[in-house]
Amino acid sequence: MVTKIWSQIEKGDVQPVYLLTGTEQHLLDETIKKLIKAVPGMTSSEVNRFDLEEIPIQAVLEVANEFPFLVDHKLIVAKNCSFLKATDQSKEKQNHQLDLLEKWLENPSPTATVVFVAPYEKLDARKKITKKIKKHAVVVEAVALQGQDISTWIMQQGKDKGIEFDKKTAEFLMEMSGTDLLTLATEVDKLAGYLAFKGAVDIDMIEQLVARTPEMDVFRLTDSFVNNKRAESIAVYHDLLRNGEEPIMLASLIASQVRLMIHVTNLRKKGYQQQQIATTLRIHPYRVKLMMQRKLPPLQVLLKALDDLATIDLQLKTTSGNRQRKLELFLMNGL
Structure with a gap:
């Protein structure tokens, strides 16, 4: 886990080579910040930064091998390592001498830490250079946490x-x-x-x-609605209206939550566990966890609510009058 590597860095255990991969940008940025803090005398302005879509890898290695000036240890960040992907678009721009990188990885500079950043969902594990860098680098996988x-x-x-x-x-x-x-x-x-x-x-x-996100407030609204907590439903609904949310958008989001409850209910009946449900529905496991912690209404009740919401949606789109009141009456009636 990334926090374990962070703990090692914070203790001053900084290695010569790191490979940062994955699409969770905050984790990538935070790892670099921790390395800057851990290298004695290092500041953000003193980091050597390279974009490998613009600069060949041999230029990075040249700087890494140079003796540091005015500092004891250099920190080098080389981003966009697209040569680790199946399709390397940087080849058209730069002639990366990957054989030099392979040799360098076996004996990296003792006076520099080089951070290779590959902000991609997947690397090409079949490539020789991918295998080589994973073998010699500390690999930080910046993937969505569960x-x-x-x-x-x-x-x-x-x-x-x-x-x-x-x-x-x-x-x-x-x-x-x-x-x-x-x-x-x-x-x-x-x-x-x-x-x-x-x-x-x-x-x-x-x-x-802490400010609630509209999505989490809609979850609270839907949760209170399906559990027939009418006063709470109306209170949350009015809060959302005061925050500028539109009834037609809220009806759509509530319907989306009800559909999700239906899917979770069906998959639980089939014996699926939390992680399996999240993978099947392609949603974050925590959303599934919140639903599984609650007692969901029977399937036929959820289906009726979804049908009623379809009617509300049509009314909001085709009729005039007090649009806020139409959804409010639906919430007041409960299940």
Whole structure:
């Protein structure tokens, strides 16, 4: 896991070569920030940065092999390593001498740390250079974290800022803000500032300071609706309207949540587990976890709600009058 590598870096255990791969940009950026902080005397402005779509790899190796000037150790970031993919579009622009890179990896410079960044979903594992760099580099896979990993990551982020999350508060923050790491990092920073960078985070604090995403509010709205908590449904609905959300969009999002509940219900009946359901539906496992923690209505009740929402959607698109009231009446009637 990426947090384990971060812990090693923070302890000063900085290796000569890193390979950062994956599409979770926040994890890529955070790893580089931690390396900058860990290299003695290094600042962001002193990092040697190369774009391998514009510069050949041999230029990077030349700088890596040069003796550092005014610093004891150099940090080099080489981004867009497209030669690690199946289709290397950079070949048209640059003549990368990959044989030099292969030899260099066997004996990298002792006075430099080189970070190769390949921000792609998948690398070509059949390529000789891919096998070589994975063998000699510390590989950081910046992939979307799963539910438990995200809560662990939140707790680690809080610790880095001098504040403390327990499992319950970390999961509540996820319920409020979703699973986007950049958004969560921003909220952790906000909470740390409020606590003056010391102390424990509690549920009340998160409710007061953290802004809910529209998607999470719609989840709360749908959850309260299907559980016949009518007063709560109406309160959340009015909050969304005050925030500028349109009834037609909300009806569509509620219908999407109900469809998801139907799919989860059907797959659970077939014996699917949380991760299998998330993979099948191509959604984040944490969304599945939230649904599985709740008692969902019977399938026929969900199907009727979906049919009613289709009628509401048609009315909102084709009739005049108080559009806000049409969806409000649907929520008031409950299931």
